Amino acid sequence: MSGSIKYLFFLSCLVISITNVHPASAHKVEISSDVGATLHIEPNDNPRAGESTQAWFALTRKGGKVIPLKQCNCQLAVYAEPHSPKEPALLEPSLTPVTAERYQGIPGADIIFPKPGAYQLQLSGSPANGASFKPFKFKFEVTVASGTTANSQLVQDVNNAPTQSINTSLGTIVTVLAILLGLGILFFLVQTVRRN
The missing domain is CATH 1.10.287 (Helix Hairpins)
Incomplete structure (x- = not known):
């Protein structure tokens, strides 16, 4: 017994x-030479297809000093997964300065993911306006859930293709x-x- x-x-x-x-974890963190990046996606790191979501990147140098967007020539590219290295980006959203949590003026973008599924966000950058850090390239994996019925229908009409919802x-x-x-x-x- x-x-x-x-x-x-x-x-x-x-x-x-x-x-x-x-x-899902709260924030995703990547490190490249002397720069670290933390990705957060609103709401609660749980983006939904067809709905506008804000993604922001807290860039910091070793020691914790924040790199604002005005000190970085940053570009954001969004790829549907899987993708080949020579494939063009699905989206290239414009970056704007964002204030989030304790960070001010960091890179952020509004993104509308077209369908549920896996995506990769690639943030690359180099120093601007006298900043001194090494150029970087970060790759963040993001899973997008299905959106509301109205938004899913809108995406389906825009893409002229059926949208499959992920139920599990x-x-x-x-x-x-x-x-x-x-x-x-x-x-x-x-x-x-x-x-x-």
């Missing part, structure tokens, strides 16, 4: 750890697996109690 209790304790800990998995996410799959595992533990407990 004590072996069964240890086994059940292990399975319970496993269920708890699986159900606490979060599929990592969180849903993990939750279903955790429920199944929990039911298995409950079944095992009931069988163990009946035998004794």
Whole structure:
């Protein structure tokens, strides 16, 4: 019986750890030589297809000094994944100075992702106006969820192609697996109690 209790304790800990998995992190961070970049996408790093979303990049040098847009010749390119290296960018949104959290004047852009799916945001830059940092290129992977029905219809009309919605996410799959595992533990407990 004590072996069964240890086994059940292990399975319970496993269920708890699986159900606490979060599929998206708050901010995405990349580093290139002497510059670091933090990407944040509104709202809550959860962009939706067909809806305007603001992406901003907190650029900092070693030591934490912020690099505002006025000190950077920055360009942003958006690619649908997967893409080949010679493929042109799907979108090249204009960057504007943004104030977000504790950062002022950092690069930001409004983006409308056309369809749900995986995208890559590439931010490249070099020093401007007497700034001194090494040129950089950051690549951020972004997953876009399906938008509202009205927005999805608008995107479908614009692209003249059907938009497939993504109904499953990592969180849903993990939750279903955790429920199944929990039911298995409950079944095992009931069988163990009946035998004794």
